[in-house]
Amino acid sequence: MAGFAAPTGVAPPPGAHHRTPGLLAWIILSPLVLWLLLFVVAPTLMLTAVSFAERDALGRIVWNFSLQNYFRAFDWVWLKILFQSLYYAFLTTVICMAVGYPAAYCIGRAPERWRGILLMLVMVPFWTSFLIRTYAWITILSKEGIVNSQMISAGIFTEPISLLYSPFAIVLGLVYNFLPFMILPIYTSVEKLDNAMIEAAYDLGAGPLRAFSQVIIPLTRPGIAAGAMLVFVPSIAMFAITTLMGGGTNPMIGEVIFKQFTSGRNQPFGAALGTILLLVFILTLWLARSQRVKEE
Amino acid sequence: MKKTTLLLSALAAFALPATTHAAPNKNLNIYCWSEYIPQAVIDRFAKETGTKVTVENYASNEEMLSKLAAGGGAYDIIQPSEYVMEALVKEKFLHPIDRAKIPNLKNIAPQFLNLAFDPGNKFSVPFMAGTVGIVVNTDLIKTEIRGFNDVFKPENKGNIVVLDDAREIVAWALLANGMGVNQITDKNLNKIKPTLEKWLPLVKVYDSDSPKTALLNGDVAVGVVWGGEGAILLNKNKKFRWIIPAEGSHMFIDSLAIPKAAKNVESAEEFMNFILRPEISKEISEEFPYLNPNLAARALMTKKELENPASFPTDEEMKKMQIFRDIGTQASEIEEIVTTLKAQ
């Protein structure tokens, strides 16, 4: 226990809560560090190693050092696909935020005993197979589906229009599947909002809009940031949903890597594309972080 | 909040470990395509021979290949398609089969035996085959469609579904240019590039798993799809018509084989022989309408099943069929060509 409470000697700077870790802290952290080393760092290093190798006809790796995969990877096609994937991920994040925030806010402000149930309600639809969910959307959006038939009988469309197999369908599929990952973290921030703070804002003469934009939003910022991370990052490499809903005419980076790795039987090239994706991603994250540190 | 925790732990509780059956002394570990061997067939084999059967599924040849190449899992039976079979034979990944233990091999039509991917059937027995062809929704397309060049016409833009498979797409372009599906050289790829550049922008949907969905929903009017998909569509609605492209087409053959690392070779051979029994093979065909290479099984099938043109091509059409050879490292370039054209 002594290690856990290791005094820092100097008073921590105001607002900060960081101390030098003692032995016990290290022990508690060690599973995470070990896990990261063994199951994240080791596979990533293996992948990087493979990206410099060659392969035989069966797709097995031949350990000859070669930069050829990287030469091949620096082509505008792959860059274009990467940017397209980032664009869709960004769009998905923004829409999830716009749709998810109000939902999360309502759940967070609901009577306490209902919150658990509401949270479950958000997640339970996703305890089904994504294939069933996606094919259900396909049935709904198809030319002979519910949306088209309703629109026609309401006189809005004169003939069925193609809603599926379009950028709209791709974004809809992504938003649908990632929405809970926006709602949950925002909820955890909303849940701890102090009513007194909001009331104080009102007492000081703020209208609902100002109270929202100047008090509530800043207070829930960590939740918004976390939600944005949890939606944006995994949707970059996501492709099964985008292929099914979009018809596969817009290849995504995850799909390209998957195909090179499997039907292309070129694991080294797939690994090189993957390594580039990881590098781009880590660099962006690192820059964003150092920027933030500078601001503070 | 405790409620949710409670709920999760309750879910964990009803997920008790699977019950194991009394251990029979024979085991068989099958690694096969999902939805290809009916469960009833596997259950019957287990019961009849007293074998404990475990089944693992994959959804693409390459998944199976990656796992096999990495040395994961000891499988007794695998179910590769012809071009992967060829690679596995070439790379000495397979255990030779004992023909004496598989007398039912005589039920197989000769045209499915002794093919280039496994001369003399030293390592494999055919399971099912299938063709790739064109499905037309005749309500929506009135002009006659005979081959690939009729499908990929500007007036069909945004009305076409094709398999999401680079090797297939390249094969069709080769055929349309009068070349064989396996004549994949850099020179020929350059020759067919203009064809692909013309074709791909017309495509609305790429789907290998269920191209029938877009056709059934009326989102597209014509498609180049697997025969099995075509057979389902034809059974579903008379407006669909099946056409084997005039230029010729690809026929796939999925076989059963035994990997070298297999632990239960005898059970595996017993299973192969069992699958080739007429009544068993017929049962498989009933559930999954592919081209059944088993003549004795065909004799047991109904007229309606045999007359489905998407399942069973005519002899004339069979002559136009080509099978894929292994193209080794070129697979990666083909993927790149198709991806590049899609992204434009």
Added chain:
Amino acid sequence: MAFLYIPIALLVVFSFNSARLNIRWEGFSTKWYEALLSNHVLLGAFQNSLIVASATTVLSTLLGTLGAWMLYRYRFPFQGALGLLIFIPMVMPEVLMGVSLLVLFVQLLNIPLGFTTMIIAHTTFCFPFVLVAVQARLQGLDPSQEEAAMDLGATPFQAFRKVVLPYLMPAIISGALMSFTLSLDEYIVSVFTTGSQSQTLPLKVYGMAKVGLNPQLNALSAIFIAATFTFALAVHFFGKKKNL
């Protein structure tokens, strides 16, 4: 909220459809429910899915929560690097992760493929979700509360349990729910890390699209969702009585 349930409604409706293909309504039938009850393969796979998802949830929640707390509470060397590493499993394309873990398990660590390898693989991509959620909640923690508890004589462990843990609970539960969901529906990583004894539902379902998704799956989903609701409501009302 209604948006989330649009496809689910359709799914439930189609579980009573007599047609094999989930595309058009062709008449009411309960035959898929009957077929499901005798389909030991699907039910077994579902059971396996629940085992893997539950174990993954427990492990990820532990790793994620303790990790977030430690990283928040103390300044470790290489803290920034650790923070970045956590995101790798989230952005790494599934096929790369699946294959590299497969090689790691089979060739380097010599662990036979099965539940263990699958749970490890799932936990690897699930725990970052818990960690990020908990980190967000921690950013608003008032350190004085924990210190006050310690000033009152609580050991650091007690302070964590009585003050910090209850405060983090909503984030921990959110993270746990996300882990469970992600694990339940994972296909690509699963296919490379599973053994024949640990076939989960997505592995059985994935290839089904080519013959038409089996409506038994709709029935299974419908039953699962209904059971979860019933259970949640039961706990809800039962819990309320206890609170009185």
